[in-house]
Amino acid sequence: KSALSFKILAECPVTKARTSLMTLPHGTIETPVFMPVGTQGSLKGLLPEQLEKLDCKLILGNTYHLGNRPGTDLMKKAGGLHNFMHWPHCLLTDSGGFQMVSLLELAEITEEGVKFKSPYDGSECMLTPEHSIQIQNTIGADIIMQLDDVVSSTTTGPRVKEAMERTIRWLDRCMAAHQFPEKQNLFPIVQGGLDPELRKECAKELIKRDTPGFAIGGLSGGESKDDFWRMVHISTDILPKIKPRYLMGVGFAEDLVVCCALGVDMYDCVFPTRTARFGCALTFTGQINLKQQKYSEDFSPIDPECNCSTCTNYTKAYLQKIVTHETVACHLLTVHNVRFQMRLMERIRSNIKNGTFVDFVKSFMLGIYPEKNYPTWSKEALEAVGINLS
Amino acid sequence: MKKFRVEKTLKTNSGSIRLGHLQLPVSSSGVVEDGDKKRSSERKNDYGTPMFFLHTQTGSIPHITAEVLQLIYPTSTPSISSQTPPVQISLDSTTKFMDALKKFGKGVGKFVGLSDYPIFLTVHDPLYLLRSGHNDKFGIALWSRHGRRPLSPQQYHEAATAFKPSICQVLSDYDVNPKISGTKRLQKSLDRAEEYTSCIIKQQETEPKNEALGLFITVEASWFQMDEGRATKTVLKLLESQHQIEGVVLAGLTDRFPKKDVEVKKNPSGKGSSGERERVDICQALDVDLLEKILQTLPPGLPKYIPGPLRIPEMMDLIAKGVDIFDSSVASRMADDAEVFLLDSVEALLPSISSTVVKLSSSLNEGLPERESNEKNQPSREDEEGAVVSLKNKKYFDDFGPLSSFCVCYTCRKHTRSYIHHLYATDELLGPVLIQIHNLTALDRFFSIMRTLIKECDTPESLQTKLDLIRNLLNNRILRQAEEEEKVAVQAHV
Numbered sequence A: 001k002s003a004l005s006f007k008i009l010a011e012c013p014v015t016k017a018r019t020s021l022m023t024l025p026h027g028t029i030e031t032p033v034f035m036p037v038g039t040q041g042s043l044k045g046l047l048p049e050q051l052e053k054l055d056c057k058l059i060l061g062n063t064y065h066l067g068n069r070p071g072t073d074l075m076k077k078a079g080g081l082h083n084f085m086h087w088p089h090c091l092l093t094d095s096g097g098f099q100m101v102s103l104l105e106l107a108e109i110t111e112e113g114v115k116f117k118s119p120y121d122g123s124e125c126m127l128t129p130e131h132s133i134q135i136q137n138t139i140g141a142d143i144i145m146q147l148d149d150v151v152s153s154t155t156t157g158p159r160v161k162e163a164m165e166r167t168i169r170w171l172d173r174c175m176a177a178h179q180f181p182e183k184q185n186l187f188p189i190v191q192g193g194l195d196p197e198l199r200k201e202c203a204k205e206l207i208k209r210d211t212p213g214f215a216i217g218g219l220s221g222g223e224s225k226d227d228f229w230r231m232v233h234i235s236t237d238i239l240p241k242i243k244p245r246y247l248m249g250v251g252f253a254e255d256l257v258v259c260c261a262l263g264v265d266m267y268d269c270v271f272p273t274r275t276a277r278f279g280c281a282l283t284f285t286g287q288i289n290l291k292q293q294k295y296s297e298d299f300s301p302i303d304p305e306c307n308c309s310t311c312t313n314y315t316k317a318y319l320q321k322i323v324t325h326e327t328v329a330c331h332l333l334t335v336h337n338v339r340f341q342m343r344l345m346e347r348i349r350s351n352i353k354n355g356t357f358v359d360f361v362k363s364f365m366l367g368i369y370p371e372k373n374y375p376t377w378s379k380e381a382l383e384a385v386g387i388n389l390s
Numbered sequence B: 001m002k003k004f005r006v007e008k009t010l011k012t013n014s015g016s017i018r019l020g021h022l023q024l025p026v027s028s029s030g031v032v033e034d035g036d037k038k039r040s041s042e043r044k045n046d047y048g049t050p051m052f053f054l055h056t057q058t059g060s061i062p063h064i065t066a067e068v069l070q071l072i073y074p075t076s077t078p079s080i081s082s083q084t085p086p087v088q089i090s091l092d093s094t095t096k097f098m099d100a101l102k103k104f105g106k107g108v109g110k111f112v113g114l115s116d117y118p119i120f121l122t123v124h125d126p127l128y129l130l131r132s133g134h135n136d137k138f139g140i141a142l143w144s145r146h147g148r149r150p151l152s153p154q155q156y157h158e159a160a161t162a163f164k165p166s167i168c169q170v171l172s173d174y175d176v177n178p179k180i181s182g183t184k185r186l187q188k189s190l191d192r193a194e195e196y197t198s199c200i201i202k203q204q205e206t207e208p209k210n211e212a213l214g215l216f217i218t219v220e221a222s223w224f225q226m227d228e229g230r231a232t233k234t235v236l237k238l239l240e241s242q243h244q245i246e247g248v249v250l251a252g253l254t255d256r257f258p259k260k261d262v263e264v265k266k267n268p269s270g271k272g273s274s275g276e277r278e279r280v281d282i283c284q285a286l287d288v289d290l291l292e293k294i295l296q297t298l299p300p301g302l303p304k305y306i307p308g309p310l311r312i313p314e315m316m317d318l319i320a321k322g323v324d325i326f327d328s329s330v331a332s333r334m335a336d337d338a339e340v341f342l343l344d345s346v347e348a349l350l351p352s353i354s355s356t357v358v359k360l361s362s363s364l365n366e367g368l369p370e371r372e373s374n375e376k377n378q379p380s381r382e383d384e385e386g387a388v389v390s391l392k393n394k395k396y397f398d399d400f401g402p403l404s405s406f407c408v409c410y411t412c413r414k415h416t417r418s419y420i421h422h423l424y425a426t427d428e429l430l431g432p433v434l435i436q437i438h439n440l441t442a443l444d445r446f447f448s449i450m451r452t453l454i455k456e457c458d459t460p461e462s463l464q465t466k467l468d469l470i471r472n473l474l475n476n477r478i479l480r481q482a483e484e485e486e487k488v489a490v491q492a493h494v
């Protein structure tokens, strides 16, 4: 009945990290996996073929944007997003709710759904759980997300509990509305703000339903890192080991490494592609901004060990001349940054397989913090799963 | 040894149409690593003319990275007559490169990620208007997004040494406008032309390293507009040192027309404006009489390059007058406006026009397996006989066909008009990438058709007939003519 199979290949003997094969209708993905965000049906100027060369086989599309433009009618005519953007590999779509609440000032949440004013003609519209699933069914992604009641991660009080409980009610409506469970995998979302009890309650309630995987939502929105890792830790403790866990909106290298240790399998974030526009390149020793004058005569590539086409053909000195004002520079840094995310995940996976994940985490952290001035949160998070950094 | 050789000339009333070869070795000092050497020796450095150079800004073809360029002109090209064009880089858009290039020492081609490509170093980006009033006895003014920068012949020589191009354009005091300049200003410009040319030639001779470097002198159209006699005299003088001069840049023909709707060019970070300079319009009304006059004074053995954004029909007119080289600045401009070249009408008629141009089999859009046939959804294309359409047009919203049904480029094989329309509607960076891929392929195809036609025609008349036929197809003249005739008939009846 499910359109997903999840096979754990290896588990870290110390931490909660694992590496698995996740088979979806459009291919098999090795996890832990990072999914770059292709908001409107393309990934920041990269051709599908370029993404393939970067070893990226799973990307994310935004339901809110695609539902507006080109809209569901055209999406249907085109035969879904895979066809429309000529992407033969796997896709994931969000529910549209988060975008709506964060992009539209007037969005208001009721039991029925998310009420909002159309940004195009000002008319009043409603995104219900049923409607979100209907759009996602038309888009046709391999993994689709339930509509959840999103509250800012810094919200406190009864609203958090209300949102958590409503998210569960909405999950049932989403599951009932889902037309193609044999072709698309609906993931529920663990909510509950920064309250450990609410998180536990939510996760326990969700796992009663038979869904192919689970997402952890409502984080990475300005809460303290100390709260952040604890919520992830609590959630992965409850979510079943035999199903994939997706942590929404996370993509900084350090966060990825720590959360893999906490047992998360999937991630998405706009950061690596967005930061490319501003001239930022990601490396294993932190990010560098190529706008800086100090690179103007640096004839080495961004990362001599990187095998992306940018590092093969271009020097930092040339990139310094063109970043932030030529679209080519944006493409070049996007290629490198996506490749960086893929390489990071490859390293995580192979170290889990080789049983060397703990050593890898230590040397990775030392790479970013050569003075060993590790942030308290990552030290504590890693200690919680048995890695002692000092 | 001369870089240019004419293989065949067909003389017509209005000029000579030529088929030629331009040899452009990649500067040897520009290629050092073994891997590069291997790759560049595989590439033919013999270019058939008529041809075009790839237009760049700040050293890159707009929207196209080195990786994507490989997809446009793969080493194993599907069409036997197509060729990977060499690259044009202008000094005004690369003023900030100087210090880095001097230290880098491997030339600008390697620096911008295009080490396999011969480089033509020109002075100005052909997409921007030149401003008046800033050239003086010390040199000329270069304009870039960083503002004005004066350039003396000495500095230009230093640039040419650091850039290591295969050919470079000699500086010119371009600031002569027949409408406002007096004869004194004209004389200054002519004198400076001689001065700049002899200066750079002298410098060349003192530097044996630059052996491979070829010079293209610059001939300003405005000289001829103002005083044909003096202009001719100067040009002949410039050509006296012919052994150093490999070709001619015909300047001032396309770069004097401001683009009416001056838009601020978007920059990817979304902040600030990089496009305060005024841009030139796509040139559609060239002064052909003037051009003929200029061409008559130039020796036939030199290749002639007209920089600037020209549509294909205009390029055809110029080829018919004996112009050999163009650039792809028109494609750079078209990508901004979602405009694509459509050569479908020509491709459809090719078998009847030429016996030897390989007819491309109708391209197969590589749809995904589960894709349903969308043929029913395809609107009629009868209104697309013209050479250019804009994908911003709403009618392409649900058009699931390729840009061109005859094109075998990456874009036409993989993507639909509907998708490209969507990418432009949502300002996605991929839109211009896909359109550049198609347009650069179409330009290559057009020039390869031109070369084949010139090769196979025995008389100027037969070639002219074919060129006229193609031009009409591209200009949608047939339709318009029919309308005209109808109108005339109706009027006569009344």
Ligand SMILES: [Zn+2]
Binding pocket: A302, A303, A306, A307, A308, A309, A310, A311, A312, A335, A336, A337, A339
């Ligand atoms: Zn790289």
Ligand SMILES: [Zn+2]
Binding pocket: B403, B404, B407, B408, B409, B410, B411, B412, B413, B437, B438, B439, B441
């Ligand atoms: Zn094409």
